[in-house]
Amino acid sequence: MLAKIFSQAFTKATWGTSASIIILGVNLVEMNHADHYQTALICKMGHVIHDRARETMLQSRVQCPLCGAEGIYQCEHCQAFIRGFNPQINAVDWQMGQAPKYCHQCGEPYPWIQEAIKTMVMIIDILNDLNEAEKTILSENITDLLELNSETDKAMAHVLDLSAKIKNTWGWGIFFEILKDLAPEDVKTHLGICD
Numbered sequence: 001m002l003a004k005i006f007s008q009a010f011t012k013a014t015w016g017t018s019a020s021i022i023i024l025g026v027n028l029v030e031m032n033h034a035d036h037y038q039t040a041l042i043c044k045m046g047h048v049i050h051d052r053a054r055e056t057m058l059q060s061r062v063q064c065p066l067c068g069a070e071g072i073y074q075c076e077h078c079q080a081f082i083r084g085f086n087p088q089i090n091a092v093d094w095q096m097g098q099a100p101k102y103c104h105q106c107g108e109p110y111p112w113i114q115e116a117i118k119t120m121v122m123i124i125d126i127l128n129d130l131n132e133a134e135k136t137i138l139s140e141n142i143t144d145l146l147e148l149n150s151e152t153d154k155a156m157a158h159v160l161d162l163s164a165k166i167k168n169t170w171g172w173g174i175f176f177e178i179l180k181d182l183a184p185e186d187v188k189t190h191l192g193i194c195d
């Protein structure tokens, strides 16, 4: 395991100076990002287990104390370490409130976002007030609602249009609950689902 972490750290990170490599040897996992991020350990359901995980934690299988799901600390697509505490950016008492949604290196959604997207697609499928075209567009809109991009405005407009049509169904309520958990503040404000 340690050898694996070592080789990944060396292949993924770009170490500018020999001083960085000395740091790597001394405190491998804590400083495994060239940009000083420590590693976060997050369960597959998206609960933050630790935002500055120690090497010993990463060597053993850690389960989430909240839900029992397995903890991960690397992107499953590109193996980049999940970013946690950064002493150059964060105050000492900083705590990671929400798990990051997408890998900072390859941009793929983390497992907890993949699960949420799957659930939202399932919910859309049982919304009987929607026709097939509306369901397809809404499913395609999900990632634009979870992350601000050039399509987000269009996606929000579509949701508001549909909202007028299917406001009070049970499934639509769940769809909004997931958005409330995961969508950026701007999206929640625009859709009127702030706390």
Ligand SMILES: [Zn+2]
Residues within 6 Å of the ligand: 043, 044, 045, 046, 047, 064, 065, 066, 067, 068, 069
């Ligand atoms: Zn959990």
Ligand SMILES: [Zn+2]
Residues within 6 Å of the ligand: 075, 076, 077, 078, 079, 080, 103, 104, 105, 106, 107, 108
């Ligand atoms: Zn990645």
